[in-house]
Amino acid sequence: MNGATLHKTAAEYAEELPGAELEHPFGPDWEVFKVRGKVFMLMTEVPGRPVVILKSDPDEARALRDENRHISPGYHMNKKHWITVEGGDTVDESLVRELVTESYRLVVARLPKAAQPVDPHSYGARVEAAR
Structure with missing residues (x-):
């Protein structure tokens, strides 16, 4: 997947997530997707190089970086909890959707229960089951 396709795929999928909103708080060069005011x-x-920066479980983030040369620590973010994904031959639509879903779920799980647009423990389970 090339960088332009990476951005298009990630954005299209993020826009489908319940409660997701696109903002440009850092100017037109940054697209920031939030759920209930929290960045995911x-x-x-x-x-x-087009990149997508996503929240990730620290152990999962380490494994992803070890297994995939197109995934690195989060650019300008906490290196333990965020990853940067670049386009490349080891990055496909399925992986992008999975990583966006997981980032979204991690952020939703930290919201007060009344503010959660979905159940973070079950949402997206069909995506994981398909892999």
């Missing part, structure tokens, strides 16, 4: 995905270009 950022998109920008890092020296000409």
